[in-house]
Amino acid sequence: MRPTLSSTILGATFAMVATMVMAVPIASLERRDVFSPPVIRPGAGEVWPKGTWQMVVWNTTNAPEQITNPVGKIILRSVDKGRLLLDKPLATGFNILDGKYNLTVRNDIDAGQYQVVLMGDSGNWGPTFSIIDSSFVDQTDSDSEEDDWYSEE
């Protein structure tokens, strides 16, 4: 059955109304403040052996009362390759207002120079530190290196 003119107009009207209704929460979100807390730890020159527990710390002093996205995510940026390790996050699903997160350094990444990138409300890169191989950690997943990297662009 072909749509009649009136049903087409009705459909278009519904689409317009739906767009207007959708626009309300988006507009109220835009009134909130953007929060990009500075990363304090790992500090410049710090060394993280793979498989060890490490604390990521960031400064929440200037956090606004309402932020657009409180759910934080910690990922690595390789300084050597200039790329983000988006598929190997160190931590996800915590509150960005916590100010710290205790995590285990993944074994399935290359040793090298990194920055911690704190994402949530907006991204923020920390100081450059190193991840090194740990002699007592079993290196089982060291293949397919290049496929694991994503461009920042």
Ligand SMILES: *[C@@H]1O[C@H](CO)[C@@H](O)[C@H](O)[C@H]1NC(C)=O
């Ligand atoms: C956190 O940020 C505030 C405001 O910029 C600053 O005064 C304070 O020294 C910072 N704290 C640390 C531990 O960096």
Ligand SMILES: *[C@@H]1O[C@H](CO)[C@@H](O)[C@H](O)[C@H]1NC(C)=O
């Ligand atoms: C991080 O968590 C591990 C395991 O629960 C614990 O052994 C370690 O002491 C914690 N580190 C800090 C700094 O809280």
